Amino acid sequence: MAGDARLEAQIDQWRGYVRRRRAISAADVEEMEDHLRAQVDDLAATGLDDDEAFLVAVKRMGNLDDVSREFAREHSERLWKQLVLVPEPPVAAGAARWRELAVVLALAVGAGLAVKVGILAFDEEVTLMRNVGLLVLPFLAGYFAWKRRVTSRVAAAVLAPAVLLAVVINVYPFAPGGSTELLAVIHAPVVLWTLLGVVYMGGRWRSDAGRMDFVRFTGELVVYMALLALGGGVLVGLTFGIFGMVGVDLEPILEDWIMPLCVPGALVVAAWLVEAKKSVVENIAPVLTKVFTPLTIVMLLSVLPVLLGAGGLVDVDRGLLILMDAILVLVLCLLLYSISARDSLAPPGFFDVLQLVLVGAALAVDGVMLTAMLTRIAEFGASPNKVAALGLNLVLLAHLVRSGWLALRFLRGRSGFAAVERWQTRYLPAYGIWAAVVVVVFPPLFGFA
Structure with a gap:
């Protein structure tokens, strides 16, 4: 029984990697998993144990060389490098990387320009703060929708509540400086991040492994954003020091252009770095x-x-x-x-x-x-x-x-530890639901005060 549990855990990890690959549609995953399981059974019948049969079966799935290679790098302690590290086709892989980089840079620029337009369009700062998530996160969602080949059904399921949220936070007659407006500013990004998780997982929100992948992605995104912020801060500081020595004040440019354009763009770039x-x-x-x-x-x-x-x-x-x-x-x-x-x-x-x-x-x-x-x-x-x-x-x-x-x-x-993992992932929607209640229900409940 312990061997069966270990094999299932390994297949779960493999399935998570396959589903994150843009080149493999969600509809093909089950068929590929059936093929993998059949290979494992055949190899086990020859006398290999479950671990050996699983590793060799993945090696034999030639169409998954890229997936296996990444899986190998992350699980080197389990001898993946020796079993599945295959030569990478340089031309095709290089072209795909450049194409993805072009998409990422275009979306990063789009996110920065959207925030800049929002600054010019919204007279009050609090109005901009209510809408900043709506200005930036669609570009991040667009990247994952492109990478995961999200279906139109999933896109519609995410777009509908996002549009409803946009209408609510812009139509509600919030009292100036009121508590419900501040609560909406704080909680609206939580709702949007929950919707982004659906796109990140390609619509597999019921998948425990998919939700845990999104948790992992969120943590890694914070790490990369911190690194980019530190590096960017040092670069900006040095640039300001040099220009200040010759009497040029860059502070207006920092406030009007660098911050509005670079911070939203850095979020998209950081997400790409996490994936890459x-x-x-x-x-x-x-x-x-x-x-x-x-x-x-x-x-x-x-x-x-x-x-x-x-x-x-x-x-x-x-x-x-x-x-x-x-x-x-x-x-x-x-x-x-x-x-x-x-x-x-x-x-x-x-x-x-x-x-x-x-x-x-x-x-x-x-x-x-x-x-x-x-x-x-x-x-x-x-x-x-x-x-x-x-x-x-x-x-x-x-x-x-x-x-x-x-x-x-x-x-x-x-x-087992799987029970601990399942509870974390299955409880996560509670935070998104509570945030939605605060944004949608609290303002009319408390008279928009």
């Missing part, structure tokens, strides 16, 4: 999670007594509660990224214990915050900000409680 250089970042991901998980635990355990010692829960500063909400969201992101970077076939280890401690510390902080929020609502009444924060913390609470329980079962050997 998966093996580089996925070697970094486990290191990042192992460094920041213990540091985050120390931070949470440090702030918990601060929250408890801040006086009466009614008197806890609202800014502190907002900051703690942001910290809990970051903890959740770290948890998801850690799980996505983990080898699902590895046995429980010390790092899994650290993750359970992380979840426990986050639950303790979340419990204190929920108590403070409920106390404040009982004392001062409900408001859009309080109810939105309370709802987010309840969504986080359910996620963390179940995650902790499944992690504990895994550590005690009562379930």
